Amino acid sequence: MRKTKRVKVLGWRWRRNELRRHSDAVEAWIVLAAWAFATAGGAVAGVAGAQAVETAQARSGAEHRPATAVLLGTVPPGARAPATYNLARANVRWTDARGTVRTATADVKAGTAVGSSVPVWTDGHGHLVDEPASPTVETARVVMAGTGVGLAGGLFVLAGGRLIRLRVERRATERWGEEWERTGARWGRRTG
Numbered sequence: 001m002r003k004t005k006r007v008k009v010l011g012w013r014w015r016r017n018e019l020r021r022h023s024d025a026v027e028a029w030i031v032l033a034a035w036a037f038a039t040a041g042g043a044v045a046g047v048a049g050a051q052a053v054e055t056a057q058a059r060s061g062a063e064h065r066p067a068t069a070v071l072l073g074t075v076p077p078g079a080r081a082p083a084t085y086n087l088a089r090a091n092v093r094w095t096d097a098r099g100t101v102r103t104a105t106a107d108v109k110a111g112t113a114v115g116s117s118v119p120v121w122t123d124g125h126g127h128l129v130d131e132p133a134s135p136t137v138e139t140a141r142v143v144m145a146g147t148g149v150g151l152a153g154g155l156f157v158l159a160g161g162r163l164i165r166l167r168v169e170r171r172a173t174e175r176w177g178e179e180w181e182r183t184g185a186r187w188g189r190r191t192g
Contacts (some may be wrong), residue, residue: 023172027165032159038154053145054138060120061132063124071116077106086110092118098125104128106109 069092087107095101106128108118123129133141 005048013026023168023175026168030161030165030168034158034165036051038157038161041157042150042154044145045153049149050142050146051117057138057141061138064121064129064132065097065123066118066144067094067096067120067122069106069120071108071112071114071118074114075110075112093124094120096122098126100126102126 072091072093075088075090086109088110089105090101090108090112092106092108093101093103104127106118106120112118121129121131
């Protein structure tokens with residue numbers, strides 16, 4: 001048996017045709033609108049997401065302040081903090097901006113001696129925080145967040161358009177079935 005080749009005709013839903021149903025034109029408009037809104041909405045959502053991350057990073061970076069702490073215990077040369085190669089967790093003491101002496105655990109270089117000065121970062125309340133990210137890392141975070149939010153927003157709109165299109169298709173199929181029930185009897189004898 002020979003296999004037939006299926007030919008795709010671009011824009012067939014937009015052309016005048018006796019076989020074109022009203023639902024075909026509605027589907028075409030739904031697809032066009034969904035893609036237009038997904039593109040525009042995704043771009044707007046991406047820009048808004050990137051600005052939100054950028055604002056949060058700027059606020060966080062403004063609150064981080066460098067401080068100098070004193071190491072309270074010796075860090076063995078082979079000790080390592082989880083997920084780092086040359087840092088280990090150790091107790092340090094520092095004085096915050098209000099003059100309060102604080103003690104906490106911080107990442108310091110392995111092999112550092114007791115009483116050594118180590119750089120730490122604190123927030124506006126005097127608590128230890130991670131070192132601020134470099135401008136390159138911050139830019140990468142902003143770009144990734146904007147891209148992710150933009151794609152998610154666009155996909156959300158496309159999924160909504162697909163649901164609307166499926167509803168239109170289902171209704172068109174129901175109407176086609178109703179019409180066939182009415183006209184099928186006039187075509188000749190019924191089977192079944």
